[in-house]
Amino acid sequence: MTPIEFHVEVNVPAPPRLVWSVMTDVERWPEWTASVSRVQRLSPGPLRPGSRVRIHQPKRPPAWWRVTGLEPDVGFTWVSIAPVVRVTARHSVEATEGGSRATLSIRYEGSLGRWLARWVGSLNDRYLAMEAEGLKSRCTGLAAQPNACTL
Numbered sequence: 001m002t003p004i005e006f007h008v009e010v011n012v013p014a015p016p017r018l019v020w021s022v023m024t025d026v027e028r029w030p031e032w033t034a035s036v037s038r039v040q041r042l043s044p045g046p047l048r049p050g051s052r053v054r055i056h057q058p059k060r061p062p063a064w065w066r067v068t069g070l071e072p073d074v075g076f077t078w079v080s081i082a083p084v085v086r087v088t089a090r091h092s093v094e095a096t097e098g099g100s101r102a103t104l105s106i107r108y109e110g111s112l113g114r115w116l117a118r119w120v121g122s123l124n125d126r127y128l129a130m131e132a133e134g135l136k137s138r139c140t141g142l143a144a145q146p147n148a149c150t151l
Contacts, residue, residue, distance in 0.1 A: 004117035006124045007105035010132035012093075014143035016100045019093045020073045022138050023102065026053055033134035034058070035127035047076060059123060065089070075103075085110040099143075102135055104128050 012019050022032070024047045029036040035057060042052040042064075051067040063080045068088075070076040075092030086109045093102050106124060108117035117124070 003107050003109040004114055004121075005105055005107040006117075006121070006128055007103060008128040008132045009101055009103045010136050011096060011098060011101050012136045012139045013099040014139040016093045016095045017073055018143055019100045019102055019135070019139050022135060022142065023091050023093065024076065026055075029131075032138035033131045035130040035134075053078070057127065060120075063087070084112045085116055086113065100139075102132065104131055104135075 022028075026047065027039050027041055029039055036055060037058055038056040040054045040056075042054060043050065045051075047067060047070060049067050049070055053065045053067075054062055055065060056062045063082075065078040065080045067076055067078045073093070075090060077088060077090045080087045080089075088107045088109070090103070090105045090107075093100050106128065108114065
């Protein structure tokens, strides 16, 4: 079956390293996006391949995610697997002339992946937009603070 993917890009007037630090501080996501109500790190230490996280979102059951790939200061990928559905999310950042561009995506695969993606499609679009704007707002605010580039 062909996977279904949702994605959003946002330009952020902050350096990529700052955007990366906010993106990978997953436990603090509820502070800057209403699409995430709680994040629990299940693995100690910095985010790295194999790290596990449980995410609670409004209107969704809790999801367990495992980091499958991470390139420091560039992006990370994590996967949530449920019976007959595999969901892969990617968070990346790249330098632009005015700061950074963050790309957030979520991909549904599996025998029920297409059905689930269609069922939650509008919610996915809303949540990705909330996350992109929240990330931009958080990073813009942090970039305006003294010593922001040391993050």
